Amino acid sequence: MTNYIIETKQLTKLFGNQKAVNNVNLHVKKGRIYGLLGRNGAGKTTIMKMILGLTSITSGEVDVFGKNIKGREKQVYPRIGAIIETPGFYPNLTGTENLEIFAKLRGTPAPNAVKNALEVVGLPYKDKKLFSEYSLGMKQRLGIANAILHDPELLILDEPTNGLDPIGIAEVRDFIKNLSVERGKTVLISSHILSEISLLADDIGIIDHGVLLEESSMEELRRKNGNYILLHVSDVSKATLILERQFGLKDYSVHDDHMLRIYDTSLDMASVNKALMLDEVSVISSQLCNDTLEDYFRKITGGDGIA
Amino acid sequence: MMNWFYILAFVLAICLIIIFYLVTKLQRVAEQISIIEDSLGDIKKGNWNRRILVNENDMTKTICYSINDIAINSQTQLIQLKQSEQAYKRLMTSLSHDVKTPLTSLVGYLEAIQKKFVTGEEKEEYIEVALNKAHHLKDFVESLFDWVKLDAKEQVFQLKQSDINELTRDILADWIPTFEENRFDYHIDISDEECLIQLDQNSYMRMVNNLLQNAIAHSKGTKINLKIMEKGEEVIVQISDNGKGISPHDMPHIFDRLYQSDESRSTNGNGLGLAIAKELVHLHKGTIYAENSLSGGTVFMIKLPKAL
Numbered sequence: 201m202t203n204y205i206i207e208t209k210q211l212t213k214l215f216g217n218q219k220a221v222n223n224v225n226l227h228v229k230k231g232r233i234y235g236l237l238g239r240n241g242a243g244k245t246t247i248m249k250m251i252l253g254l255t256s257i258t259s260g261e262v263d264v265f266g267k268n269i270k271g272r273e274k275q276v277y278p279r280i281g282a283i284i285e286t287p288g289f290y291p292n293l294t295g296t297e298n299l300e301i302f303a304k305l306r307g308t309p310a311p312n313a314v315k316n317a318l319e320v321v322g323l324p325y326k327d328k329k330l331f332s333e334y335s336l337g338m339k340q341r342l343g344i345a346n347a348i349l350h351d352p353e354l355l356i357l358d359e360p361t362n363g364l365d366p367i368g369i370a371e372v373r374d375f376i377k378n379l380s381v382e383r384g385k386t387v388l389i390s391s392h393i394l395s396e397i398s399l400l401a402d403d404i405g406i407i408d409h410g411v412l413l414e415e416s417s418m419e420e421l422r423r424k425n426g427n428y429i430l431l432h433v434s435d436v437s438k439a440t441l442i443l444e445r446q447f448g449l450k451d452y453s454v455h456d457d458h459m460l461r462i463y464d465t466s467l468d469m470a471s472v473n474k475a476l477m478l479d480e481v482s483v484i485s486s487q488l489c490n491d492t493l494e495d496y497f498r499k500i501t502g503g504d505g506i507a
Numbered sequence: 508m509m510n511w512f513y514i515l516a517f518v519l520a521i522c523l524i525i526i527f528y529l530v531t532k533l534q535r536v537a538e539q540i541s542i543i544e545d546s547l548g549d550i551k552k553g554n555w556n557r558r559i560l561v562n563e564n565d566m567t568k569t570i571c572y573s574i575n576d577i578a579i580n581s582q583t584q585l586i587q588l589k590q591s592e593q594a595y596k597r598l599m600t601s602l603s604h605d606v607k608t609p610l611t612s613l614v615g616y617l618e619a620i621q622k623k624f625v626t627g628e629e630k631e632e633y634i635e636v637a638l639n640k641a642h643h644l645k646d647f648v649e650s651l652f653d654w655v656k657l658d659a660k661e662q663v664f665q666l667k668q669s670d671i672n673e674l675t676r677d678i679l680a681d682w683i684p685t686f687e688e689n690r691f692d693y694h695i696d697i698s699d700e701e702c703l704i705q706l707d708q709n710s711y712m713r714m715v716n717n718l719l720q721n722a723i724a725h726s727k728g729t730k731i732n733l734k735i736m737e738k739g740e741e742v743i744v745q746i747s748d749n750g751k752g753i754s755p756h757d758m759p760h761i762f763d764r765l766y767q768s769d770e771s772r773s774t775n776g777n778g779l780g781l782a783i784a785k786e787l788v789h790l791h792k793g794t795i796y797a798e799n800s801l802s803g804g805t806v807f808m809i810k811l812p813k814a815l
Contacts, residue, residue: 275545278560307560309575351575353556384556384586440608441615453604454611 204263205230205354205386206251211260213246213410220246222410223260228388228403233380235401236390237497243410244390245284245358251388252282252356264354278306281347282356287339291332295323295342298331302346309351317345320375336363344372348379355379357389361396373400398493406500413500421493429462429469432484436460439481446475458484465490532566539567543574550574555582598655598764605647605778613640650779653713654764657786664707664790666815671704671711671742672697672735678715679733686731689723696734704742704813710787714795717780718746718807726750728804740813747806752799761797784809791815 206228213221221243228234236244249255251262253273262269264276289298299314310316315325321341334342340363347355357376361369377400379385391397397404398418406414433439436454443449443462451463465488473483542559549557555578559571616637619625625633675697686693715733722731728750736743753761764782788795793811800806 279557304562307562307565309558309560310572350560351558351579353554353558381590382583382586384582437611437615437618439615440612441619444612444615452608454608455604 203230204228205265206234206388207263208247208251209261209263211247211250211262212258213243213250213255214258219410221250224407224410224412226405226412227415228386230386231380231384232402233376233387233389233400235397235404236388236407237392237394237397237404238390238407239392242392242407244392244407246410247407248282248284248356248358248388248390252280252284253277254284278350279352280354280356281350281352282358283343283347283360284356284358287343287346289331289339289342289346292330294327294330295334295338295345296326298342299346299349302349306350308349313349313351317349320348320379321345322371337365337368340364340368340372344375353386355385355387355389357387359390359392361391369396376400394493394497406497421496427463427465427490429465429467430485430487430489431460431462431472432458432486433460433476434458434482434484438479439476442475442479442481443472447472536566539565539571543567543571547574550578555579555585602651606644609640609644609647613637613644616640647779650783654779654783654786657783657790664710666705666707668703668705669708669711670701671706671744671811672700672702674708674711675715675733675735675744678712682716682719685723690729691723692730694730694732696732698735698737702735702737702742704811705815706791706811710790714784714787714809715744715746717784718809721780721807722746722748722750722805726805742811742813744809744811745806746809747800747804749802749804752803753797753805758797758799762795 204227206226208224208226211221211224211226212219224243224247226234226236226247236247238244246255250257251264251269253269265279269276289295290301293301296314296318299317303314308314318325321344323338323341323345331339331342340360344357344360347357355376360376361372364372373396376387376389380387380402389397389400401418403415403417404421405412431439436457436459439460440452440454443452443460447467449462449464449467453461453463455461469486469488473486476483539561546557546559557578558575561568561571565571616633620630620633620637676695679693679695683693719731719733722728726748728748730749732745732747734745734747736745762781762785764779785795788809788811791811792815793809795807795809797805797807
């Protein structure tokens with residue numbers, strides 16, 4: 201059994217002659233939040249639509265829950281919750297009535313599913329307010345409530361924070377995080393805002409002009425992108441002594457018998473190397489790590505940047 | 508004769524309708540059972556996220572709801588287990604760095620002394636630095652044990668009705684030499700009247716000590732204020748300084764275990780004091796928070812309920 205909840209193989213979508221999605225191999229792991237990052241029109245929504253069967257696949261395959269989705273739609277889709285673009289609700293009904301209709305259509309896992317879903321997103325149950333009177337933020341919340349109504353294993357959310365104010369964004373982020381951390385859901389979420397994704401995602405896929413440029417875990421990215429000097433020396437105790445006595449350095453940490461991180465990046469490395477050599481500590485390597493995430497994405501997308 | 512025929516036809520029609528109804532019902536149940544079978548297979552393989560969806564008037568409704576309930580409960584337990592496992596792992600990694608760093612440098616100093624690279628006055632200084640580092644390490648390990656005990660809920664609490672005003676005055680009496688040594692002015696605003704509250708005295712001392720220690724070590728200020736206010740069923744202990752404040756970048760994390768701001772990493776902190784204070788306050792069903800005051804410096808507030 202594979203550990204991927206969603207896996208696409210050479211997924212491609214043609215609109216006319218234009219390749220909207222080009223040979224994308226996506227890997228969404230179980231219980232994690234996968235952030236699909238790309239600018240508007242990069243192909244994020246098209247990928248999600250193909251996974252959900254909302255648009256045809258030109259070529260390639262989509263595996264969901266470990267098996268090809270073709271012919272298994274009826275078994276698979278009830279296990280997914282999704283928001284793609286604006287969800288269709290009846291304007292002249294209340295939020296609760298709208299959700300009750302969807303609950304009847306799809307079935308529910310528990311008797312009080314509608315109430316629970318509304319509670320999670322912070323909307324009142326049995327409120328008199330009609331959907332047409334909802335603010336944009338409330339509409340988005342109702343959309344998310346609808347996506348989690350049947351307690352699905354997998355959530356596919358296309359820019360769920362679009363149109364929300366900063367507090368609303370933080371709230372939505374928190375409960376998506378909660379769904380993953382406390383209830384073990386797998387989430388595929390798209391966004392064009394780097395800072396958003398970096399706060400939320402465990403894994404990240406960067407897509408540009410229909411091509412998946414990079415897939416990586418956030419942990420890996422954070423490790424690569426810090427602000428410190430990595431010093432690899434033969435004798436780390438001696439090296440710390442020299443750094444403390446001769447350079448007055450206190451801001452460092454020791455990682456193993458040969459590896460040091462110095463957090464004061466203004467340190468003159470040439471004289472540090474010289475001092476270490478004089479005391480017979482050999483410096484195997486020293487490396488300045490000061491890429492920020494923004495720099496990193498700029499590099500990957502070839503100069504344009506994303507956010 | 509004709510009458511009989513009509514009656515027979517009518518009965519037959521009703522029977523057919525009933526049979527048709529039962530067959531569809533049966534089909535629906537069969538369909539449901541195959542879904543249940545499928546889901547149970549999946550759950551058996553360890554997918555506790557799987558849910559069975561049913562409609563309001565399905566015959567299998569109660570069974571499905573129960574299966575879902577079992578799956579949800581197991582899932583919750585599993586996740587809690589996993590979370591504590593992860594917390595433990597994180598503790599081990601940070602522990603290895605936080606102990607290794609001072610230990611490594613301690614070894615560096617001792618080696619220099621042993622190999623006689625330094626002599627006379629410099630040697631004495633090296634010994635003093637090494638000793639300081641050893642003390643710091645000892646404090647750190649002690650705090651860490653406290654933290655682990657708290658985290659594992661092994662700490663024993665003795666809740667007693669105590670006069671928080673008097674208790675705080677006693678704690679402060681021991682701090683005055685330290686304030687003076689570090690050139691801190693202090694201003695204390697505690698009422699002379701009794702203010703009874705249920706608390707574990709040792710824990711309360713730890714909270715106040717940790718906050719005062721934090722202000723002296725990191726605020727870079729010159730003044731500490733401590734104020735106790737009674738508000739209905741709550742008591743608020745407020746400790747503020749006139750230092751540099753806490754950067755907005757660090758503010759959300761200051762109560763996290765082993766979180767240290769870039770600036771405080773180089774000083775004598777260990778990243779546990781505030782985390783321990785927070786945990787202790789929570790055990791008293793209180794809240795703790797910090798904010799930068801407009802006039803500069805940081806204000807820490809502990810709110811404790813009078814009765815638990």
